[in-house]
Amino acid sequence: MIESLVKPVSNLIGKFVKDKDLQAQLDHELSTLFHQANLAQIEVNKIEAQGKPFQRNWRPSVGWICSFALAYHFILSPIIEVIIKVSGAQIDMPEFDFSQLSAILMALLGMSGLRSYDKMKKTDTKK
Structure with a gap:
């Protein structure tokens, strides 16, 4: 799922950044940010699932x-x-x-x- 989000942004960045090493670094950082956001959402979901019935x-x-x-x-x-x-x-x-x-x-x-x-x-x- 992360790849489907990163690829379009990576293609857009690739139009402006011609250095392949910099492009790879930016792609990695972008993937890391999306991954961290997903992990944060997972933690929120865990907390909500453990909450009281109204919270769930x-x-x-x-x-x-x-x-x-x-x-x-x-x-x-x-x-x-x-x-x-x-x-x-x-x-x-x-x-x-x-x-x-x-x-x-x-x-x-x-x-x-x-x-x-x-x-x-x-x-x-x-x-």
Whole structure:
């Protein structure tokens, strides 16, 4: 995985650095930085996994909350509005600002998409 990140940057550096030894040194330093970042993320993941249930489960809970809000906005709210109109009741439904929710939801879906891509490519994400 690191190679897939380093190679494009290395190719870009290669356009500006003509000295092959310097290029190799910069490539090595870049690989080292990516590796250190991955190790740091692994440590964060270990700490989160050892935490209390709320610390471990905040991502799934955000996903469920966003899923419920999405269902409310596009399914439940229109049904409730129709029921209110048919019944003749004079109840105003609260406004629902979908812009903030959509930003969070799109970020979660993007992460899910990356995870699905990893599974399709059979990437070992346990490393």
